[in-house]
Amino acid sequence: MFSALLAMGAIAITLGAVLGFAAIRFRVEGNPLVDKIDAVLPQTQCGQCGYPGCKPYATAIAEGAADINLCPPGGEEGIHKLADLLGTEFKPFGGSTLPKPKSVALIDESTCIGCTLCIQACPVDAIVGAAKQMHTVIASECTGCELCVPPCPVDCISMVPIAETTGNWKWKYPVYAMTPSP
Amino acid sequence: MTTDYLLLLLSAVFVNNIVMVKILGLCPFMGVSKKLEAAVGMGAATTFVLTLASGSSYLINRYLLGPDLAYLTTLSFIVVIAGIVQFTEMVIQKTSPELYQTLGIYLPLITTNCAVLGVPLLNVQEKHNFMQSLVFGAGSALGFTLVMVLFAGLRERMEGADVPGIFKGSAIAMVTAGLMSLSFMGFSGLIK
Known part of the structure; x- marks a missing residue:
């Protein structure tokens, strides 16, 4: 024991x-x-x-x-x-997240009132401008995240798809659905 | 002498395969065989645990317990295996977080893998010496890994196969496991 x-x-x-x-x-x-x-x-x-x-x-x-x-x-x-x-x-x-065509934000410069709300929303600092001055988007920095769209009080921001050119075209992934035939 | 060990190793891998012939360790066999990488990782982890467990359980049984305390064999083996699995878990979490994530709950469940407890107990029953215990443990673990890898390969292929509706998923996997077990019976004439 x-x-x-x-x-x-x-x-x-x-x-x-x-x-x-x-x-x-x-x-x-x-x-x-x-x-x-x-x-x-x-x-x-x-x-x-x-x-x-x-x-x-x-x-x-x-x-x-x-x-x-x-x-x-x-x-x-x-x-x-x-x-x-x-x-x-x-x-x-x-679900709710579908791949969208790659696009960048575009500010309609005649409508913009210079409120700076979109500047505060942008996560990558791709929008330049100052209070009561017109804002604009640096297209090469914009990631197309759409976070600047909802804060704009005059709805002057639109998402413009980037056209596919020979410069940015890439091979697509081949996708084969593997569903057994009934 | 060397041939004896080689025969013991071969018989543990093929003839007395721990999963297909002795039908031990079916939980990870069915659970972690959906992806080839996970099956290889599981096989490696089990090999490590099983070899260490057979060695240390032999030492415990021979030098610590002896014939007087033989009734403690199972209890002490379980404690040792649990400790070794904990150790393995820490090592894997440090060295390969992806494998740790892939194995998930099946990693701590090696503790309750009956193959891991079964092999040290079989070692005691067969009165193996230290080297024989190690070889038998490693052989059984290699056999386990072999079967895991083969079965995972089969299941990956079956994903794309045209299986009748009622057999889909686990049902066809069980049927396949049964057929594999039958084919492993074919090894029984390998070592006379």
């Missing part, structure tokens, strides 16, 4: 020591997976996924709370990268 207690005690103490050492040796600061997912996301901080920015969305993916197909700026390419990183299947865009 006593020797049994002694034997189990010895096992418990040894295992406890090994695990305690391992907990210190292999300590993980934060969640390294979040940083890896965050690096794949496009960093537009647009919030179209339903999360306040790219980092919160990355955290939600890492926790399994969010799907990988919610990021329109990342496009299908972004979903492919996320699926590769996480070892899951590719999923087409679903």
Whole structure:
């Protein structure tokens, strides 16, 4: 009886020591997976996924709370990268987030009253202008996140799709639906 | 001497395959075999755990427990395996967060994988010495990995196959597992 207690005690103490050492040796600061997912996301901080920015969305993916197909700026390419990183299947865009044609914001300069509300909303500082002066969008900086559209009091911002030219055309991903024939 | 170990290894991998012939460890076999990468990771983690567990459980059974405390065998093996799995989990979380994410709940569940408890108990039953225990443990784990990888490959192919509606998903996987088990019976004449 006593020797049994002694034997189990010895096992418990040894295992406890090994695990305690391992907990210190292999300590993980934060969640390294979040940083890896965050690096794949496009960093537009647009919030179209339903999360306040790219980092919160990355955290939600890492926790399994969010799907990988919610990021329109990342496009299908972004979903492919996320699926590769996480070892899951590719999923087409679903629900309310559909891939829109890549577009930039355009300010109708004759209507703009210079309220600066869109400047405050822009996550990438792509709008220039000052109070009571006309604003304009730097097209090359604009990520097409549409965050400037709702704050405008005179609705002078419209999203203009970028025309496909020989300069920006890319090969499309081949998509084959794998549904068994009935 | 070397041939004995080689035969023991071969018999553990093919003839007495832990999953297909002894029907142990079916939970991860069905659960983590949907993706090839996950199956390989699970196989590697189980190999690590199983080899360590067979070695340390032999030492415990031989030097700590002995014949007087033989009734503690199962209890102490479970404690040791739980400890080793915890250790493995920490190592994987540090070295490969993607694999940690992919394996998910199945990683701590290696603790309750009956293959991992079964192999040390079989070692005791067969009166293996230390080296034999290690070889048998590693062989069983390799057999487990082999079957996991084969089965994951089959299941990935079956995703695109034209399966009758009522057999879709787990049902056809079970049928496939049964057929694989039958085919592993063919190895039984390999070692006389």
